[in-house]
Amino acid sequence: xxxxxxxxxxxxxxxxxxxxxxxxxxxxxxxxxxxxxxxxxxxxxxxxxxxxxxxxxxxxxxxxxxxxxxxxxxxxxxxxxxxxxxxxxxxxxxxxxxxxxxxxxxxxxxxxxxxxxxxxxxxxxxxxxxxxxxxxxxxxxxxxxxxxxxxxxxxxxxxxxxxxxxxxxxxxxxxxxxxxxxxxxxxxxxxxxxxxxxxxxxxxxxxxxxxxxxxxxxxxxxxxxxxxxxxxxxxxxxxxxxxxxxxxxxxxxxxxxxxxxxxxxxxxxxxxxxxxxxxxxxxxxxxxxxxxxxxxxxxxxxxxxxxxxxxxxxxxxxxxxxxxxxxxxxxxxxxxxxxxxxxxxxxxxxxxxxxxxxxxxxxxxxxxxxxxxxxxxxxxxxxxxxxxxxxxxxxxxxxxxxxxxxxxxxxxxxxxxxxxxxxxxxxxxxxxxxxxxxxxxxxxxxxxxxxxxxxxxxxxxxxxxxxxxxxxxxxxxxxxxxxxxxxxxxxx
Amino acid sequence: xxxxxxxxxxxxxxxxxxxxxxxxxxxxxxxxxxxxxxxxxxxxxxxxxxxxxxxxxxxxxxxxxxxxxxxxxxxxxxxxxxxxxxxxxxxxxxxxxxxxxxxxxxxxxxxxxxxxxxxxxxxxxxxxxxxxxxxxxxxxxxxxxxxxxxxxxxxxxxxxxxxxxxxxxxxxxxxxxxxxxxxxxxxxxxxxxxxxxxxxxxxxxxxxxxxxxxxxxxxxxxxxxxxxxxxxx
Numbered sequence: 037x038x039x040x041x042x043x044x045x046x047x048x049x050x051x052x053x054x055x056x057x058x059x060x061x062x063x064x065x066x067x068x069x070x071x072x073x074x075x076x077x078x079x080x081x082x083x084x085x086x087x088x089x090x091x092x093x094x095x096x097x098x099x100x101x102x103x104x105x106x107x108x109x110x111x112x113x114x115x116x117x118x119x120x121x122x123x124x125x126x127x128x129x130x131x132x133x134x135x136x137x138x139x140x141x142x143x144x145x146x147x148x149x150x151x152x153x154x155x156x157x158x159x160x161x162x163x164x165x166x167x168x169x170x171x172x173x174x175x176x177x178x179x180x181x182x183x184x185x186x187x188x189x190x191x192x193x194x195x196x197x198x199x200x201x202x203x204x205x206x207x208x209x210x211x212x213x214x215x216x217x218x219x220x221x222x223x224x225x226x227x228x229x230x231x232x233x234x235x236x237x238x239x240x241x242x243x244x245x246x247x248x249x250x251x252x253x254x255x256x257x258x259x260x261x262x263x264x265x266x267x268x269x270x271x272x273x274x275x276x277x278x279x280x281x282x283x284x285x286x287x288x289x290x291x292x293x294x295x296x297x298x299x300x301x302x303x304x305x306x307x308x309x310x311x312x313x314x315x316x317x318x319x320x321x322x323x324x325x326x327x328x329x330x331x332x333x334x335x336x337x338x339x340x341x342x343x344x345x346x347x348x349x350x351x352x353x354x355x356x357x358x359x360x361x362x363x364x365x366x367x368x369x370x371x372x373x374x375x376x377x378x379x380x381x382x383x384x385x386x387x388x389x390x391x392x393x394x395x396x397x398x399x400x401x402x403x404x405x406x407x408x409x410x411x412x413x414x415x416x417x418x419x420x421x422x423x424x425x426x427x428x429x430x431x432x433x434x435x436x437x438x439x440x441x442x443x444x445x446x447x448x449x450x451x452x453x454x455x456x457x458x459x460x461x462x463x464x465x466x467x468x469x470x471x472x473x474x475x476x477x478x479x480x481x482x483x484x485x486x487x488x489x490x491x492x493x494x495x496x497x498x499x500x501x502x503x504x505x506x507x508x509x510x511x512x513x514x515x516x517x518x519x520x521x522x523x524x525x526x527x528x
Numbered sequence: 529x530x531x532x533x534x535x536x537x538x539x540x541x542x543x544x545x546x547x548x549x550x551x552x553x554x555x556x557x558x559x560x561x562x563x564x565x566x567x568x569x570x571x572x573x574x575x576x577x578x579x580x581x582x583x584x585x586x587x588x589x590x591x592x593x594x595x596x597x598x599x600x601x602x603x604x605x606x607x608x609x610x611x612x613x614x615x616x617x618x619x620x621x622x623x624x625x626x627x628x629x630x631x632x633x634x635x636x637x638x639x640x641x642x643x644x645x646x647x648x649x650x651x652x653x654x655x656x657x658x659x660x661x662x663x664x665x666x667x668x669x670x671x672x673x674x675x676x677x678x679x680x681x682x683x684x685x686x687x688x689x690x691x692x693x694x695x696x697x698x699x700x701x702x703x704x705x706x707x708x709x710x711x712x713x714x715x716x717x718x719x720x721x722x723x724x725x726x727x728x729x730x731x732x733x734x735x736x737x738x739x740x741x742x743x744x745x746x747x748x749x750x751x752x753x754x755x756x757x758x759x760x761x
Contacts, residue, residue, distance in 0.1 A: 173589030186588050196714075196761050200596065205603045206761070209710040239599075252638040252645065259639035266639070484594045528588050 074131050082135045087160030087495040091360075091472070092367045096162055110164030111146040112153060160489035171491035184528035191223035192216060194526030198227055201246070201482050202234030227520055235513055241283055242309040243276075250481060251282040254330065254357040256339070263319060274319050275335035280304050282330060284311040285512075292474060292510040293465035296358050298329040326418035328461040330357070332406060337416040341408030345423060345433050345440055346380050351400035359450075359464055360473030363392050368469070370451040372398045381437035401447035402457040468502070475501045475515065483524055497522040593760045595650060598626040598633035601661055601759070608711045608753065609669040610681045617664045625664070629657035658759055659750075666749035674742055682707045683745045691739035696729040705748060712753050 080089035088097065098113030109117055117123055119137040120130065142154035149156075149166040156163040159170035175187035184190050195215050199207045207215070215226055240246050255278045263271035280302035285294040301317035304310070315324070320334050330336065331354050340350035355361050361368025369392065376384045376393035384393035405422045410432045413419045426433040427441040446455050450467055454460045464470055475498060479487055487498045501515055501522070508514035519525055596604065602625060606613035617625035630637060632654045637643040673680035674688070683704045687694040693701065705725045709717040717725075725748050732747060733740040752758065 171589075174586075176586045182586070184588075186586055197594075200594075200600050200604075200761055204600055205607055207714065208607075209714050212714040249636055249638075252636055255638075256644060257639050258642075262639070483592070524592075527590060528592055 075134065078131055078134045079138070082138055083157050086157050087489040087492060088157070090489065090495060090499065094162070095366065096165060098164060110162075111148070112141070112162075112164030115141045115144060115146045115153075159492060160495060168490065171488060171494075186528055189521065189523050189526045190528050191220065191227065191526065193528050194227055194520055195223070195230065197482075197525065198230050198234065198520055202231055202240050203237050204239030204246075224521065228517055231513075231517060231520055235287065235516070236308075238309055241287055241311075243279075243304070243306075245309075246481070247283045247286050248279050250286075250477065251279050254282065254353075255279060255335065256353075258339070261339075273335040273338050275333070275339075276304070277301055277317050277320060278330055278333050278335055280311055281333075284313070285329075287311070287513065289509070289511040289513055292505070292512050293470065294329055296329045296331055296354075296461040296470075297465050299324050299327040321414065321416050323418065326406075326457075328457050331457065331461060332418075334416045337406060337408045341403070341406060343409050343432065345404075345426065345436060346397070346400055346443060347403045347406065347408065348396055348400045350406070351403050352396060354464075355396075355399060358473065359467065359469040360476065361469065363396050366392070368450075369395045370448065371395055372448045372451075375448075377439075379437070379439045379443040381439070395448075398448035399460070401444050402454060402460045404443050404445055406457070471502045471505050471510070472498075474512070475505055475519075478512070478516065478519060479524070482519065487524070494522075494524045497524050595634060595654075595760050597646070598630045598635050598657070598661075601633060601658065602626040604758075605661060605665040605753065608708075609665045609749075611665060611668055616668055617661050625657075625661050629661065632657045659754060662750055662754045663746075666746050666753060670742060670745035670749060674745060682711065682749070686741060686745070688741045691741055692733060693729055693741045693744065696726050696733075701726065701729070704745070705752075708749060708752050713755070713757050 076089075076093045079093065080086065083089065088094075096110065098109055098116060099107060100110050100113075101108045107123075116134075116137055119140050120133060125133075142157075143152050145152050147162075147164050147166040149169050151159075151161070151163075151169055153163040155170060156168070161170050162168035173187060176182065179185040179188065184193055192212070192215065195212070196206060199205060215223060218226060234240055238245060242248070255275055257275050258268075259266070260268040260270050261272040262268040262275065264274035265276060281298055282295055284290060284302040285292050285298065291297075300313045300315060301320055303312050303314050303317070305312070322332050322334070322337075326332065331350075336350060336353075340353050341347040342349075344350075352363050355363060355368060359368060363369070371391070371394040375395075376390055376397040378385045378393075378397075384390065384397060405418050405420055407413055407415055407417055407419045407422055409415055410422075410426055412431055413422060413425055419425070423433065423443055424441045425431060427436060427438070428434060433440055446453065447460070448454065449460050449463045450469065452463050454463055476487060479498065479501070488494050501519055504518045505512070505515040602617060603613050605611070606616055609616070614624070619625055619628045626633075626635070631641070631643060631647065632651050634646040634650070636646055669682060673683035674686070677683075677685050677688075684707070685700050686704060687698045687700060695701070702722050705717055705722055709715060709721070728748060728751070729740065729744040732744050737743050
């Protein structure tokens with residue numbers, strides 16, 4: 037197996053759940069697909085404190101291209117390949133020798149940016165990219181006469197931001213003057229009070245407010261297909277219920293995990309906007325015991341499952357929406373031994389396909405009984421034996437391979453076996469990936485950029501926010517109270 | 529002068545403002561543009577947190593600034609200028625500026641346009657959208673204030689005769705600028721900034737425009753509310 041495929045796979049060591057020695061042991065007994073994902077594990081076992089290991093390693097860590105044939109490496113990757121004796125080294129040898137190869141090139145400055153490879157690794161910058169260097173800043177001796185407190189948390193800067201982000205409007209001059217005149221402790225308290233007030237405003241939680249907008253990329257609405265309120269030309273689905281559940285899970289200390297665990301729907305009333313849990317909702321036929329929050333709404337069944345037998349798109353969207361892993365970008369790959377089986381004969385076992393599908397297909401199987409638009413059985417519902425029925429003569433999948441009907445319902449998520457979608461959602465909701473993805477989404481929304489992993493202090497702040505989210509029972513508002521006090525948010 | 533005529537003339541006044549505010553113009557663009565991972569020093573430009581022109585200031589390595597979205601900008605302008613946020617800025621008299629210019633000012637267009645996330649960077653027409661919204665708001669406020677001088681929101685009781693300020697250094701002129709700064713930038717203007725606004729009037733009056741006081745009010749408002757300090761946070 038080319039070294040390319042080893043190094044091009046990203047895997048989040050912290051989420052794998054498999055200690056490295058076990059991973060290494062598996063190499064001798066599993067197929068090549070699982071072996072291909074081990075390089076990031078080995079790297080992060082070698083450098084466990086590298087900020088890069090808090091999320092999937094980027095391709096650019098070693099590669100300039102992972103899709104071309106032959107693959108190409110940046111200066112760091114090339115040095116590593118040379119140390120390993122060239123590309124094409126056998127899998128077990130590669131895994132065994134990677135740590136020593138990494139150690140051998142630690143003191144080199146492969147990309148010529150004046151920082152050694154190990155300095156870059158430990159500080160989260162890319163050792164093969166001269167434009168990526170460890171974060172540093174020179175701070176003024178005193179910020180007393182400056183309009184902003186550089187290199188520190190500035191309460192006034194944060195106060196303006198809290199007003200704009202959460203209330204949608206700057207404070208007044210009088211309000212700002214009162215804030216300026218208060219003590220530091222009073223300012224911190226005022227920030228908290230302001231946040232508490234603003235998270236109840238229309239700007240934050242109302243229709244088309246900030247929270248609502250954060251759901252766009254997850255719901256992916258199509259105006260022409262909208263049913264009910266704001267009806268489109270071809271009304272097919274009232275996807276506002278997806279938005280309602282999203283917002284409900286973000287507010288009032290509710291458990292954010294309900295976006296994948298909730299077995300209820302949420303209604304919205306206006307003037308002022310309020311969200312209320314309900315057992316049933318018009319146009320949502322999914323029975324209670326098969327509901328999994330935003331994974332199983334009618335819109336998801338219609339738009340992501342549609343007519344597909346094995347709804348990979350629905351599973352992949354869920355993986356991206358709630359765990360932050362985009363398989364199309366080689367993120368979150370947890371290869372399962374023996375996969376992909378290719379039950380529907382799509383050729384997913386081919387070279388160039390199987391690396392991703394060895395993760396994607398097993399995480400899709402739990403969706404196999406959720407019906408979208410396929411006829412002859414109830415639409416938008418969980419239908420036991422769905423593929424078996426639809427594979428019969430005269431049914432929609434009659435021409436598909438006979439193996440389709442044998443597609444299992446049990447699968448794998450994040451390297452863990454799951455029996456069905458309920459367990460899938462449970463594993464997802466309790467994962468570090470879920471909490472981290474949610475924190476990073478808020479970080480990006482409010483700070484305006486992704487966390488800077490070359491800044492150790494900022495990486496630590498993100499870790500702390502993840503812990504706050506979890507320890508608060510996944511209360512987004514509790515996490516936001518901590519977020520607005522970070523230097524990343526309030527440091528000019 | 530109506531808003532259409534303002535819209536046709538910003539190029540003229542921008543030139544005037546450039547001269548008038550030369551003292552507060554950016555002296556070192558590179559130094560003022562913070563770059564992550566680097567530090568340096570710059571010189572204070574217009575509206576840099578009340579630092580007088582020319583004063584050096586350190587540059588943040590974080591470059592942690594956000595540009596107001598269309599909604600935030602519209603609401604802030606409405607609050608500063610005491611205008612109805614739902615109606616003060618309407619394109620073609622029918623469409624909210626925040627809606628029309630939303631995409632270019634970091635909003636989404638999820639339902640019809642498929643823009644599920646805001647653009648990660650502003651685009652070439654983003655500054656024009658800001659200018660337009662500020663210009664429309666400032667035009668409306670200046671006209672309303674000068675039409676009812678006793679109850680004006682910002683430009684109150686300016687000493688005007690024949691469309692011109694009788695005394696550009698009058699306390700009422702400085703008071704108007706101070707009100708504008710307090711409402712918009714949440715602080716008092718510096719002495720240098722007050723002088724720059726007086727100089728602005730001198731330049732406008734010298735251009736021969738028939739209503740220099742009104743033009744100054746609009747332009748003074750525009751130049752204040754289109755600063756980095758107001759548009760970014």
